[in-house]
Amino acid sequence: MTTTDQWVSPPARIADPDEAISADELRLATRNHGMPLEGLRYDVTPPGLHYLLIHYDIPDVDAAAWRLRVGGHVAHPLQLSLDDLRRRPRVTRRVTLECAGNGRARLHPRPISQPWLDEAVGTAEWTGTPLAGVLREAVVLSDAVDVTFTGADHGIERGAEQDYRRGLPIAEAERDDVLLAYEMNGQPLPPQHGAPVRLIVPGWYGMAHVKWLVDITVLDRAFDGYQNNTSYRIKHDADDLGDPVTRIRPRALMHPPGFPDFQTRTRIVEHGRHELTGRAWSGRSAVNRVEVSTDDGASWAEADLDPPPSLYAWQRWRFTWDAAAPGRHVLRVRAGDDEGVQPVDAAWNRQGVVNSHAQRVVVYVR
Amino acid sequence: MTTTDQWVSPPARIADPDEAISADELRLATRNHGMPLEGLRYDVTPPGLHYLLIHYDIPDVDAAAWRLRVGGHVAHPLQLSLDDLRRRPRVTRRVTLECAGNGRARLHPRPISQPWLDEAVGTAEWTGTPLAGVLREAVVLSDAVDVTFTGADHGIERGAEQDYRRGLPIAEAERDDVLLAYEMNGQPLPPQHGAPVRLIVPGWYGMAHVKWLVDITVLDRAFDGYQNNTSYRIKHDADDLGDPVTRIRPRALMHPPGFPDFQTRTRIVEHGRHELTGRAWSGRSAVNRVEVSTDDGASWAEADLDPPPSLYAWQRWRFTWDAAAPGRHVLRVRAGDDEGVQPVDAAWNRQGVVNSHAQRVVVYVR
Numbered sequence: 001m002t003t004t005d006q007w008v009s010p011p012a013r014i015a016d017p018d019e020a021i022s023a024d025e026l027r028l029a030t031r032n033h034g035m036p037l038e039g040l041r042y043d044v045t046p047p048g049l050h051y052l053l054i055h056y057d058i059p060d061v062d063a064a065a066w067r068l069r070v071g072g073h074v075a076h077p078l079q080l081s082l083d084d085l086r087r088r089p090r091v092t093r094r095v096t097l098e099c100a101g102n103g104r105a106r107l108h109p110r111p112i113s114q115p116w117l118d119e120a121v122g123t124a125e126w127t128g129t130p131l132a133g134v135l136r137e138a139v140v141l142s143d144a145v146d147v148t149f150t151g152a153d154h155g156i157e158r159g160a161e162q163d164y165r166r167g168l169p170i171a172e173a174e175r176d177d178v179l180l181a182y183e184m185n186g187q188p189l190p191p192q193h194g195a196p197v198r199l200i201v202p203g204w205y206g207m208a209h210v211k212w213l214v215d216i217t218v219l220d221r222a223f224d225g226y227q228n229n230t231s232y233r234i235k236h237d238a239d240d241l242g243d244p245v246t247r248i249r250p251r252a253l254m255h256p257p258g259f260p261d262f263q264t265r266t267r268i269v270e271h272g273r274h275e276l277t278g279r280a281w282s283g284r285s286a287v288n289r290v291e292v293s294t295d296d297g298a299s300w301a302e303a304d305l306d307p308p309p310s311l312y313a314w315q316r317w318r319f320t321w322d323a324a325a326p327g328r329h330v331l332r333v334r335a336g337d338d339e340g341v342q343p344v345d346a347a348w349n350r351q352g353v354v355n356s357h358a359q360r361v362v363v364y365v366r
Numbered sequence: 367m368t369t370t371d372q373w374v375s376p377p378a379r380i381a382d383p384d385e386a387i388s389a390d391e392l393r394l395a396t397r398n399h400g401m402p403l404e405g406l407r408y409d410v411t412p413p414g415l416h417y418l419l420i421h422y423d424i425p426d427v428d429a430a431a432w433r434l435r436v437g438g439h440v441a442h443p444l445q446l447s448l449d450d451l452r453r454r455p456r457v458t459r460r461v462t463l464e465c466a467g468n469g470r471a472r473l474h475p476r477p478i479s480q481p482w483l484d485e486a487v488g489t490a491e492w493t494g495t496p497l498a499g500v501l502r503e504a505v506v507l508s509d510a511v512d513v514t515f516t517g518a519d520h521g522i523e524r525g526a527e528q529d530y531r532r533g534l535p536i537a538e539a540e541r542d543d544v545l546l547a548y549e550m551n552g553q554p555l556p557p558q559h560g561a562p563v564r565l566i567v568p569g570w571y572g573m574a575h576v577k578w579l580v581d582i583t584v585l586d587r588a589f590d591g592y593q594n595n596t597s598y599r600i601k602h603d604a605d606d607l608g609d610p611v612t613r614i615r616p617r618a619l620m621h622p623p624g625f626p627d628f629q630t631r632t633r634i635v636e637h638g639r640h641e642l643t644g645r646a647w648s649g650r651s652a653v654n655r656v657e658v659s660t661d662d663g664a665s666w667a668e669a670d671l672d673p674p675p676s677l678y679a680w681q682r683w684r685f686t687w688d689a690a691a692p693g694r695h696v697l698r699v700r701a702g703d704d705e706g707v708q709p710v711d712a713a714w715n716r717q718g719v720v721n722s723h724a725q726r727v728v729v730y731v732r
Contacts, residue, residue: 009627020386027631030483033399038424046556048414058404157628190412261375262523265393
């Protein structure tokens with residue numbers, strides 16, 4: 001690289017206090033997309049509505065020629081074809097995935113990156129074979145610390161050229177619910193979700209579920225690569241190493257009631273009783289309560305909450321709202337799990353990650 | 367509605383000359399999405415990569431209870447179930463769809479609406495039954511002028527509350543290639559693409575392909591509803607009625623070479639020869655030429671162009687570029703059909719529609 005580095009791949013930046021969305025952010029927003037919130041009506045998100053974040057390009061991987069290397073600190077390195085994986089034990093798990101940056105564009109000031117509002121989420125039925133079995137076959141050596149997962153996607157980020165690569169602690173990698181997934185909702189993985197094979201780490205934010213997986217390497221040390229040590233950190237200033245982003249914090253989202261204005265997405269709701277519905281999830285434990293506010297957070301009332309269909313899959317909630325007073329109202333919703341409840345307002349951090357502040361839905365009752 | 371109308375559903379607005387992307391535009395961009403340009407590698411766009419524009423919400427239509435009403439200026443009104451349509455003659459057509467607003471966010475000044483860059487396109491195999499046969503069965507009266515198509519989606523737009531409804535001239539509606547489509551790429555239509563049934567009008571911009579279709583009404587006059595007479599008009603000032611948006615103008619897009627920077631999407635390309643590829647389409651005739659510029663439009667050279675797999679489906683093109691000089695380069699591409707060639711620069715109009723200016727791809731050769 002040359003002195004044009006900064007032009008091609010500029011350093012991280014926080015928006016000026018009143019800065020609107022930049023051309024860089026728009027380029028990302030037109031490619032990646034959230035789940036339109038009507039998608040909350042489905043137990044399993046239909047293909048094409050699931051959120052999508054792609055760091056670089058969708059690579060063109062030939063499934064027939066594809067091989068997965070398993071090596072590093074193991075006794076028996078492996079090389080597996082897609083058929084090899086398909087012959088192994090087959091498991092399907094319903095898992096909710098959420099982007100670590102969900103809610104970023106609601107922060108003040110706003111970290112400049114993919115400008116998510118609330119919608120970077122989706123739930124799918126992932127089918128594949130347990131990673132644990134593959135690691136057992138490779139015989140992980142006893143002093144293993146981290147396992148890295150490398151995708152076929154290649155790019156440059158903040159000046160660092162790389163194949164997308166993430167490390168996961170060995171104890172997480174050896175969990176029996178972690179999958180090498182080759183199907184999504186009963187169909188082969190679509191290209192944008194990691195065809196032919198991706199990692200699924202139930203409970204973790206999206207960055208851990210490496211797509212277009214080509215390499216698994218066991219390390220006898222902590223992985224210090226870009227996506228673990230530079231990106232996906234909860235940092236408060238540029239020099240702060242910060243804490244790693246790991247499991248999904250509890251969040252509830254509401255399917256906005258009524259119908260929208262095209263341009264502002266403000267909702268029109270008829271006067272009377274409405275059943276508000278939505279989903280809630282957490283990567284730490286089952287969600288154990290959902291609360292709704294119909295007065296912009298001044299007061300909260302408990303919603304009815306369904307049990308989880310399985311751990312790490314979103315749970316349905318319902319709340320009856322009597323929309324008695326015409327005019328503008330702000331609805332909010334928050335979830336809690338065994339470790340705590342969603343903050344009402346956003347807690348700022350430099351990368352705009354793990355922002356689980358309570359959704360605001362502006363409605364106009366007539 | 368009350369005096370809060372303007373707040374809920376503001377009038378049309380053009381951005382200030384230096385205005386960045388607004389919160390309203392971002393709300394649309396996080397829901398709707400373009401086709402990541404890597405999608406140009408596929409003859410048929412995989413589900414979830416096809417562009418998507420939804421005016422209001424994705425409605426929840428029960429396919430079993432769904433009925434299509436066919437009425438108005440006909441001798442024999444019909445009411446058809448999904449099974450009724452499936453029992454009729456079955457046709458599959460490959461059709462390229464493009465949003466009329468594609469390219470809007472590249473205009474100066476920028477009309478405030480869905481802020482598309484270049485990617486609001488996709489090509490699918492649509493399966494359904496010809497509309498013409500249904501109209502023949504209903505016996506359209508001889509003085510029919512327009513046919514309207516109404517969707518189950520409901521919203522408000524610039525103060526006008528409406529079900530999404532578009533009119534089409536009777537001669538277009540009676541074309542033998544217009545479909546009532548119930549499958550996309552061999553699968554039932556997904557919710558976001560109009561389940562259970564949508565209209566497909568090959569050659570027309572996306573607004574004509576009404577999703578979640580519930581009503582077909584034949585009129586003995588021109589339809590003067592919002593989506594024909596207020597929206598989707600090529601206008602130069604607010605008082606101008608403008609010309610209607612109809613068929614897709616020719617456009618070529620390039621699959622950007624090399625690999626990207628995450629944040630800026632600028633491309634890094636290795637020094638040497640590269641095969642540039644992409645697709646070109648037109649809703650007026652087959653594309654008959656594609657030209658590439660490697661010097662930001664100063665000079666143009668002809669690309670190799672495949673014939674169309676069928677009329678109104680995109681055509682593949684190829685061009686060999688010798689990336690000899692390191693540094694920044696701007697690649698451009700344009701297509702032509704029997705009626706003319708793409709303009710190099712955008713021709714402004716108030717709604718930011720039919721902007722078929724030539725794509726610019728910024729690359730850095732190393």
